[in-house]
Amino acid sequence: MNHKQTLSIIIVSYNTRDMLGACLESIQKSSPDHVTVYVVDNASSDQSADMVAEKYPDVVLIRNSKNVGFAEANNQALKLIQASYIMLLNADTVMLPDTIRKVISFMDDHTDIGVSGCKLLNTDLTLQPSATSYPSALKDTIAIALKGSFLSNNPTSRKWMSKLAKLLGFSASRFDDHSRIKEIGFPRGACMIIRKKALDQVGLLDPDYFFTGEEMDLCYRIKKNKWRIVYFPDAAIIHHDHGSSNHMMGKVFVQTRKSALLFYMKHYFPIHTILMKVMVSCVLLIHCMILTLRFRWTKNKKELLTRREAYWYVVRLHFSAKFRKQNVFSEMKFKYQ
Helix, strand or coil: CCCCCCEEEEEEECCCHHHHHHHHHHHHHHCCCCEEEEEEECCCCCCHHHHHHHHCCCCEEEECCCCCCHHHHHHHHHCCCCCCEEEEEECCEEECCCHHHHHHHHHHHCCCEEEEEEEEECCCCCEECCEECCCCHHHHHHHHHCCCCCCCCCHHHHHHHHHHHHHCCCCCCCCCCCCCCEECCEECCCEEEEEHHHHHHHCCCCHHHCCCCHHHHHHHHHHHCCCEEEEEEEEEEEECCCCCCHHHHHHHHHHHHHHHHHHHHHHCCHHHHHHHHHHHHHHHHHHHHHHHHHHHHCCCHHHHHHHHHHHHHHHHHHHCHHHHCCCCCCCCCCCCC
16 A cells, blocks of 8 residues: 555654654654654754754754744644644654554554554663553542552553552553553553544644643543544554653653643533542642651752652642643742752
8 A cells, every 4th residue: 555645743852852863763764755754843952953954854844933832833733734644753752663554554444543552662672651541530649649659660560550440440551451452541642643534623732731731632532522542552662751851850740730630620520620639739748748758868859859849839730820820841930950
């Protein structure tokens, strides 16, 4: 089958020059003849855009004069695309051989699928949780209560967390079997393949999310329009997780929770949102107290202070609309980040 012009790939770049170059090189080696690649650069200071213009002239490059956020940057390219399928791809990924051909064939063969996600691999080629389910007050509370504890990414942990989730009556596809094709809530946004027809029905990404949460919101809207959301493990990419944000993980945690709150307020009943705010805030305040008690005996005091600050900021997000309106990365004042 000739797949020419059936797929367009969008990569949003923000100070990831080296990883972006490796990503584009892997795409070029994988299928240079039937994929249109768009790079939207969010005002990087590391000459990422110049590198793309010089080394990859066939890539459609969009340069932004400021960081407009991940969702809005993707939307800039989405407005230009007419291909049958669109892949949203992180800059910190490497395309494995034959992945593109496999995902296109899979989507061609299953016309009721609106979105699919492939298998994500860590840098060392071990499995990275690649799919997840929609949040709930109980799930979020448990996840944050266990944050930093025994939740390691290995088959045993995933097996027991999956059993615990089913016992409590909810789905936790992050910990489920990743070896088979299955319907999911939504794939992790590092690599997501969207049917253009489904996107046209529900509209673009919601720019209010700025960073994180936009893929969850989009999949939720697509699923409500009777499309299937599916995990497809036969195709895989390497994802150097948090490659562009390792130096600001406290801010990323705050932004993630801000996006989650927006999702609750947009799609769930108010009572569910209130319940989540109260339960998660209580857990975070307990975490803050524990971190304070550990302070005297810990050598890496900055890490504790960074985590405590991030937890406290999330509590503030829950109950202060004025604070919630601030941009996490440019307006909120972090002392230890």
